[in-house]
Amino acid sequence: MSTAIPFLKGHGTENDFVIVPDPENALDLSPAAVAALCDRRAGIGGDGVLHVVRSTAHPEARAMAAEAEWFMDYRNGDGSVAEMCGNGVRVFARYLQHAGHVGEGDLAIATRAGVKTVHIAKDGDITVGMGRARLPEGQVTVSVGAHSWPARNVNMGNPHAVAFVDDLAQAGTLYSPPPVSPASAYPDGVNVEFVVDRGPRHVAMRVHERGSGETRSCGTGASAVAVATARRDGADPAVTGTPVTYTVDLPGGRLTITERPDGEIEMTGPAVIVAEGEIDGDWLESALR
Numbered sequence: 001m002s003t004a005i006p007f008l009k010g011h012g013t014e015n016d017f018v019i020v021p022d023p024e025n026a027l028d029l030s031p032a033a034v035a036a037l038c039d040r041r042a043g044i045g046g047d048g049v050l051h052v053v054r055s056t057a058h059p060e061a062r063a064m065a066a067e068a069e070w071f072m073d074y075r076n077g078d079g080s081v082a083e084m085c086g087n088g089v090r091v092f093a094r095y096l097q098h099a100g101h102v103g104e105g106d107l108a109i110a111t112r113a114g115v116k117t118v119h120i121a122k123d124g125d126i127t128v129g130m131g132r133a134r135l136p137e138g139q140v141t142v143s144v145g146a147h148s149w150p151a152r153n154v155n156m157g158n159p160h161a162v163a164f165v166d167d168l169a170q171a172g173t174l175y176s177p178p179p180v181s182p183a184s185a186y187p188d189g190v191n192v193e194f195v196v197d198r199g200p201r202h203v204a205m206r207v208h209e210r211g212s213g214e215t216r217s218c219g220t221g222a223s224a225v226a227v228a229t230a231r232r233d234g235a236d237p238a239v240t241g242t243p244v245t246y247t248v249d250l251p252g253g254r255l256t257i258t259e260r261p262d263g264e265i266e267m268t269g270p271a272v273i274v275a276e277g278e279i280d281g282d283w284l285e286s287a288l289r
Contacts, residue, residue, distance in 0.1 A: 004278035007037075008095060009044065012087035012126075012271045014216035014252025018046040019095050019273075025057040031079025036287040037279070038077040043287070044279070047215045048085060049075040050092050061110045068110035070096060076211030084113035084157040086219015090126040090271035093118045098273050113157025126271050130220065131157060132263040133227040136185070142192055143179045144172045151180070151192075152228035156265075158210075159190045160224035164232065168196055171206050174214035193221045195229065203229055204249040216252030223265050226257035237261040 005027065008019040018037045020027065029051055038046045051073035055061040061071035072092045074085045089109055096102045097120055104120045117129035134155040142151045142163040147170055149163040161180050165171065171178070171194040178192045189210040198204050207221040208214050226246040230236065235244045237259050245258040255269040 003281050005281060005284070006276070007044065007279050008098070008273055008276040009046070010050075010091040010094060010271065010273045011252070012090045012217065012219065013250055013255060013269055015085075015087035015218060016046045016216075017048050017050045017088055017091050018044050019050045019052060019091070020279075021052045021095070021099070023052070023054045023057065025053045025073075027051075029073075029075065030288070031075075032288050033284060034075040034079040035077065036284060038079075047077050047209070047212045048082070048088060050088055050095070051075065052092065052095060055110045060112060064110040064115050067115045068108040070101070071110040074111065076209070077213070078211045080211045081112070082158060082211065084111050084116075084220055086128055086130055086156075086221075086223060086267050087217050087269070087271075088219070089116050089118065089128045090219070090267075090269060091273075093120055093126050093128075094271035094273055111157070124270060125268050127266050127268040128219070130223045130265040130267050133224065133259075133265060135227070135231070138182075138185060140185050141181050142194075143181070144170060152224075152231070153185060154224035154228055156220040156224050158220055159186050159188070160193060160221060161186070161190050162193045162195060162225055162228035164195050164229075166196070168194055168204065168206050170194065171208075174206065174208045176213075177208055177210070191218060191221050191224075193218075193225050193228075195225050198247075198249060201233075201245065202247045202249075206251065217250040217255070219255065219267050219269075222248040222250065222255045223257050223267055227259060227265070230259060238263055 055065035151161040151163040
């Protein structure tokens with residue numbers, strides 16, 4: 001590992017990532033290596049790693065290779081594997097454009113939650129087809145200190161618990177995962193969103209992301225929040241036949257979420273590449289000792 005490893009740094013509404021291009025899947029990105037790269041004081045710093053691999057080169061993506069040339073092998077900041085990251089998909093697409101692999105228009109990206117459709121617009125925004133939300137049955141409760149709230153269980157390819165609160169400060173510091181009960185509802189952990197109303201079809205949120213802590217933005221979380229809010233408001237496009245759109249404000253910016261009558265959810269927002277360089281192989285090797 002003594003050779004230098006190319007990397008880039010990017011963010012989508014300040015949900016930031018270390019991007020590691022590795023088309024042939026030649027790098028062994030262990031959980032410890034990912035955590036070292038994401039360390040904000042001793043590493044590059046990020047909420048996660050976007051490992052860029054050709055679908056044909058990754059065992060988890062080969063079955064999707066006919067639909068999507070590229071696989072987003074996403075890792076949380078603690079090194080754990082995640083199924084999907086909405087902001088990550090936008091930044092992943094921006095990297096592919098930056099590297100000359102794709103241009104403006106439509107493309108497909110393979111993820112552990114399936115193939116995602118992406119549109120890179122001329123104005124710079126990127127729209128991601130997030131798939132359909134699943135709404136598992138059963139009561140879920142989120143707690144912070146002495147406060148507790150009923151939450152909506154929403155699955156966007158990864159699990160979410162959405163709680164409506166009076167003030168986002170009620171979420172506390174979000175240094176550690178807010179307790180969610182029953183624990184059996186989320187055997188692999190959960191992303192927890194706290195939501196307040198800002199106006200008609202306009203909400204604001206904070207999120208504790210499983211494996212990363214509080215992040216400045218979460219695309220799947222914003223999608224889950226829009227769906228949960230729509231159902232709370234009595235809006236279901238599958239019933240009315242009319243799309244519903246929510247504006248979702250996050251600490252890092254604003255996303256627009258639309259749920260269509262066929263259940264498909266589209267998320268639109270910015271994605272930025274801010275730097276590129278090389279990871280010193282000797283540093284990474286020493287960080288893993």
